[in-house]
Amino acid sequence: MTFRHERLPNGLEIVAEVTDDALSTSVGFFVRTGARDETDATWGVSHFLEHMVFKGTDHLSADEINRRFDWMGASANAFTNEEDTVYHAAVLPAQQHEATALLAEMMRPALRSEDFATEKLVILEEIRMYDDQPPFGADERCRAAFFGAHPLGRSVLGTVESIEALPVEAMRDYHRRRYAPGNIVLAATGAVDFPALVETARRHCGDWASLTDDAPRPVAAPRRGLERSLFETIVRPAATLAYGVRMSPGPAGDDTDRFAAKLLATVLGDDSGSRLYWALVDPGTAEQASCHHQDFRDAGLFTTQLACDAADAEDLLGQVTEIYAAAAPAGITTFELDQARNKLAGRVVLVGERPRRRLFSVGLEWARSGQYRSVADDLTIVEGLSLDDLHRVLSHWPLDGAGATVLAGPGTAGDGPDPVNPSVPAADDTQ
């Protein structure tokens, strides 16, 4: 595996992790834009634009794009989150140029009014689809409660109202500002012919005008979260189970403790073999009880997800908090550390051998930090984590501290569980 990097004069960065004997090639355009770059007036535009990119350019129809991807046997798709919009394709190596060139062309979409009107209907269906599914909006409501007025509290899809109100002109303006070449990374993994990749990028992206986004810089996210715990409920009479989501502050994407935070979340709340698993899932008490760590550029959080009978929900949320509260004083055991390290190392290796999975690790990391970490680097980090690291994270970021909790279910109500430790300081940038 070798890492390659190149930058075009207009600012577009090209990175690749080259594995000569890989069977496939994955390519993707990683645009540094997402829900946190939106305003009330453009809420949902990043994700809507991601759909519109597949509707064609001045020279290409949507049907042609779909046919060309299928013709090259590509597995192509896109996603949008709070900070990134990613367009990707996995192909056999012989199709590298074709896939890259097509994606590159798509980055300059026509954004036709009639396509915008039709695709708006699809977006509204997507919003309804997710709203009908667990956790029935509890995750988005929880993030809104956790981040308050900060743009990271915005749902990626937007709302029915914000999408219905969005004019096509606002999307064209957003695209012009946010899809400037200096704000995009072209990444590739697998059997990559790097000189050919750079040549394709020169030919298809070299004339993109470099623009400076004159919009104000995004506001820094709150690092320590909430002054006091918040609890909200969503009532869905048709729901069978109740779904709880709890968020509390954790290390941010620029904090080296983010790796220890992920290992800690594995010990406490991995899908199997964790403290939450043995206490709540193995006995059949909860359908799901898990915890993971998520980081943004300047904020991080621990997210706990619970699914259980509605009658048990508040009691079990309380039990989860007690499990977290017990972790710091008693400490994590060496056995738990070893188990979690072995699990994470196994996952790193399994993800590492699939170019289409590596693409996201390589592309997202470069888009965020301008850094590259190989599979070996990741393994070294996992193996180097110690009990001290875990205990430091536990003491800085108590998972039982002030957090936001939202419970959605068939008529759940109440004030929520008693917070065990409601008085975590709320100051920003305390790291």
Next chain:
Amino acid sequence: MTVGTTGDGRQLGEGRPTLKQQLFSTTLDNGIVVLGERLAGLESAAIAFHLPAGAFYDGTGRCGLATLAGEMMLRGAGARTSREVIESLEGAGVQWAHSVSTSHSSFAGAMVARQLIPALPIYADIVRRPRLPADELEPARQMVLRNLAGTEDDPAHRAMASLRQLHYPSPWGMPAEGISADVADLGIGEVREFVARRVIPTGTIIAVAGRIDWPEVVDRIAALFGDWTSAGDAPVATGPRGPRVRHVPHDSQQTHIALGWSAPPYASDDSYEASAALAILGGGSSSRLFTEVRERRGLCYSVSAGYHTLRDHAMAVCYSGTSAARAQETLDVMLAEIERLPGTLEPAELERVKARAKSALVMQQESSAARAGDIARRWYHLQSMRSLAEELERYDQLSVASIERWLAAHLPAGLSVVSLGREPLEVPDDIQA
């Protein structure tokens, strides 16, 4: 014991290394089939145990027995307690999974290659020496019941499960995850009897894939499983199908539509024709359903068609989920596209389907877990291995004419239609014949 090796090379794209697939198979004296695929480019290895203990064998009024039994098998095995079973797998960095399908109870694991041999005795305990302790029955039952309640909140899953139940003769279409009332009634005696009756060497397939040393793996598997014996089991009688059309009332914004008609099972000569026809109908973003339902009309976010196969039965399946007010139009457009399919296939459509299928086949070689599962499933259907070269060859043989022949003979006679949502939909009488 017989050992066979298939090696073949095929050029996959100009200037690229030739793919050398190494397939192995052997049958132990007690009937266990052991399959292997060496993928030298990988760092990982994966194993899949497909035990002939699927939901097909649940028995009348006992729907969920196989799932409960599978869960119980993980709750203590050999010298290991319930917790030690999971901890020993995870301590070795094994990504483990257990699932129950109509035909099989499957235990699978993917791991760094050097952990495969050490993991085998853990799996031997689970498969051959499950403790099935009475005091674990209630937690296991509660886990199964909670999972069932979770599937109640997944409308797309419910619509598809309902379609299988309607379309396939019982018990082929019964939900593998179980039925709550049946699971609530199951006892430890039944679980133990089920495991004794169905977790048997005859019909068991063990598949390994990835960076493996085949002779070493076979030696270890033979040592751990070679002396396993069991009695046979009585055949299962199949029963009737459900009604052709069903509406499942559900208070949701979207209505979910699942429809299907009979297709040839995978082992049939024309299953590739069926699969290709369905891919043209709804298999990719240039497929007809995606183009007409989503791209042209904006009726939905999800729409697709595909091929679902069991051993003796198979089905062409179409699905879409859309808001209640537009569900009837969505169903009407889906039916119109199905009706329009015969006689209108274009060579370019077939070329795209071939390209997608070939590309997917090659990329599957990048996942040891995907390959272990795949070679086991294919053996179940074909009773033999099928190499990548044979598979690609079969796709090359597809022609518009051969698919048109299949469509002319099979296009929807007796469509089954499920809607799940607030209001039932109108289904034309003539397509239910």
